[in-house]
Amino acid sequence: MTDKVCDAELIILLRKSKVRQMVLEYLVSIYPESSYPSEIARETGLGINEVYGALNDVSNRYKKENSLVNLNLVKQERKNNIWVYSATDLGCETCRLLIG
Numbered sequence: 001m002t003d004k005v006c007d008a009e010l011i012i013l014l015r016k017s018k019v020r021q022m023v024l025e026y027l028v029s030i031y032p033e034s035s036y037p038s039e040i041a042r043e044t045g046l047g048i049n050e051v052y053g054a055l056n057d058v059s060n061r062y063k064k065e066n067s068l069v070n071l072n073l074v075k076q077e078r079k080n081n082i083w084v085y086s087a088t089d090l091g092c093e094t095c096r097l098l099i100g
Contacts, residue, residue: 034086
């Protein structure tokens with residue numbers, strides 16, 4: 001699969017989910033810093049379960065293969081025994097293409 005096809009598929013997935021799009025846009029806006037799910041929820045006005053679902057698919061609403069972490073748009077890492085999330089370079093580029 002070519003990069004343009006991958007980019008198009010990622011953009012389509014993000015356009016299908018306003019929640020995933022909002023989470024990614026927030027993380028890109030603070031790049032290269034990372035954020036906690038509760039902070040993401042507070043800053044975006046989303047519910048914490050929506051944020052967790054978009055990031056990792058911990059709800060019935062999202063498919064695991066379409067989570068931001070699984071798509072490599074967001075990186076998950078453990079800091080001080082807490083999971084934090086940050087946009088990846090691919091996430092930043094995809095968001096730039098999405099916003100356009």
